[in-house]
Amino acid sequence: MDRGRLTSLLARERDSQVRRNPRSAAAYAQADHLFGRVPMTWMNKQAAGFPLYLESARGSHVVDLDGHEYVDLCLGDSGAMAGHSPAPVTEAVMRRLATLGGATAMMPTEDAEWVGAELTRRFGLPRWSFSLTATDANRWAIRLARAVTGRPKILVNSYCYHGSVDESLIVVGDDGEGVSRPGNVGAPCEVTLTSRVAEFNDVDGLERQLAHGDVAAVLMEPALTNVGIVLPEPGYLDAVRRLTRRHGTLLINDETHTLSAGPGGCTGAWGLAPDVVTIGKAIGGGVAVGAYGLSAELAAAILDRDDLDLVDMGGVGGTLAGNALSVAAARATLEHVLTDSAFAQMTALATRFTDAVTKVIEAHDLPWSISQLGARAEYRFVRPAPRDGTSSARAADAELEDYLHLYLANRGVLLTPFHNMALMSPATSAADVDRHSEVFAAAVAELLA
Numbered sequence: 288m289d290r291g292r293l294t295s296l297l298a299r300e301r302d303s304q305v306r307r308n309p310r311s312a313a314a315y316a317q318a319d320h321l322f323g324r325v326p327m328t329w330m331n332k333q334a335a336g337f338p339l340y341l342e343s344a345r346g347s348h349v350v351d352l353d354g355h356e357y358v359d360l361c362l363g364d365s366g367a368m369a370g371h372s373p374a375p376v377t378e379a380v381m382r383r384l385a386t387l388g389g390a391t392a393m394m395p396t397e398d399a400e401w402v403g404a405e406l407t408r409r410f411g412l413p414r415w416s417f418s419l420t421a422t423d424a425n426r427w428a429i430r431l432a433r434a435v436t437g438r439p440k441i442l443v444n445s446y447c448y449h450g451s452v453d454e455s456l457i458v459v460g461d462d463g464e465g466v467s468r469p470g471n472v473g474a475p476c477e478v479t480l481t482s483r484v485a486e487f488n489d490v491d492g493l494e495r496q497l498a499h500g501d502v503a504a505v506l507m508e509p510a511l512t513n514v515g516i517v518l519p520e521p522g523y524l525d526a527v528r529r530l531t532r533r534h535g536t537l538l539i540n541d542e543t544h545t546l547s548a549g550p551g552g553c554t555g556a557w558g559l560a561p562d563v564v565t566i567g568k569a570i571g572g573g574v575a576v577g578a579y580g581l582s583a584e585l586a587a588a589i590l591d592r593d594d595l596d597l598v599d600m601g602g603v604g605g606t607l608a609g610n611a612l613s614v615a616a617a618r619a620t621l622e623h624v625l626t627d628s629a630f631a632q633m634t635a636l637a638t639r640f641t642d643a644v645t646k647v648i649e650a651h652d653l654p655w656s657i658s659q660l661g662a663r664a665e666y667r668f669v670r671p672a673p674r675d676g677t678s679s680a681r682a683a684d685a686e687l688e689d690y691l692h693l694y695l696a697n698r699g700v701l702l703t704p705f706h707n708m709a710l711m712s713p714a715t716s717a718a719d720v721d722r723h724s725e726v727f728a729a730a731v732a733e734l735l736a
């Protein structure tokens with residue numbers, strides 16, 4: 288690839304985005320009262336110097352403040368996997384908020400038990416508790432794991448992402464041991480005091496770390512999804528389960544993104560048997576909700592402990608967690624939108640997406656790859672597809688990524704800012720996928736011309 292050509296095409300696409308979006312640019316320039324000019328600092332992850340502002344969204348499409356409509360393949364990085372404002376969720380939220388009243392009241396509603404039962408059907412774990420984010424679900428699962436095992440450390444995979452969880456900000460260093468992940472903001476202590484790390488797909492590395500006997504839980508995605516999609520090799524997840532059992536370590540599957548694999552995420556699709564599942568984002572249909580599910584044995588072991596304060600200020604809890612509005616939204620999402628049949632359709636569309644991208648990669652013999660996990664697919668600038676987080680992180684190419692993101696956005700297609708990821712919702716159509724295929728092919732052709 289001609290890097291000079293890439294640089295000049297990127298500059299052209301940046302100019303085009305600036306010219307197309309004066310209202311977004313002005314809103315950003317005027318946001319003097321926001322830290323970093325954005326509601327949350329990660330919104331500064333964009334290629335043109337300002338974020339596109341949201342005006343409205345419905346189904347698989349969003350409209351920005353300047354009136355441009357996009358096929359939304361980002362879908363709130365899974366938060367809108369159900370599509371934007373699906374009717375059953377809107378109705379459930381309106382019923383709770385307007386008709387019945389009481390978004391949050393420090394009282395349970397019957398919807399929570401319905402959602403718990405449905406999550407049990409999907410993931411197999413029988414006892415559920417709610418949070419408002421997947422980060423908090425992970426934080427609380429980790430605390431429970433430490434409490435019940437009496438061990439201090441959590442093991443994660445290098446270049447994982449589980450939200451802003453202190454214990455997860457560790458990567459494998461050059462000597463094969465853990466080091467703080469670059470950029471770790473305000474770490475409460477040296478991360479190696481709380482954490483161990485192994486590469487995804489590295490059974491020997493995992494065994495070496497577990498052999499220390501101090502790991503309370505392995506917190507992992509069954510497929511990495513935050514550094515491209517890194518799929519498990521045959522036998523790897525079985526080995527993880529075998530080794531965690533052998534070393535008395537609990538296994539937490541974070542299914543926040545890997546829910547894309549099917550109605551019960553990878554756990555359901557691949558018949559996995561974790562001790563805990565954590566989840567968030569998608570299951571609220573756009574409304575904040577997270578959850579963690581425990582095995583019967585683990586739930587009983589925790590509840591049997593009268594030294595743990597699970598009720599008051601013992602470190603597990605959130606005032607709005609499990610609120611009436613968020614569980615009403617989760618019920619509507621799971622009952623009517625992200626249904627078993629919806630997943631079949633979403634997965635078929637992700638396959639259509641993957642096939643079209645593969646054709647372009649092959650036609651130009653590009654050293655790129657694409658991986659699919661059910662309703663989600665992502666291209667990566669390396670071939671073959673990476674087998675662990677560190678090699679996938681090394682394959683990042685910020686300039687190329689920015690070019691593709693801007694080229695697509697300027698022609699009406701949104702990818703996730705942090706990924707080259709496309710996610711299908713129940714509202715996504717074949718025409719939406721084909722729009723991406725067409726623009727992606729044009730972007731590559733121009734780059735290589």
Ligand SMILES: Cc1ncc(COP(=O)(O)O)c(C=O)c1O
Binds near residue numbers: 421544567
């Ligand atoms: C696997 C995984 N777990 C947890 C989280 C954290 O989710 P939230 O930011 O909603 O807390 C994310 C966010 O991307 C994620 O990808």
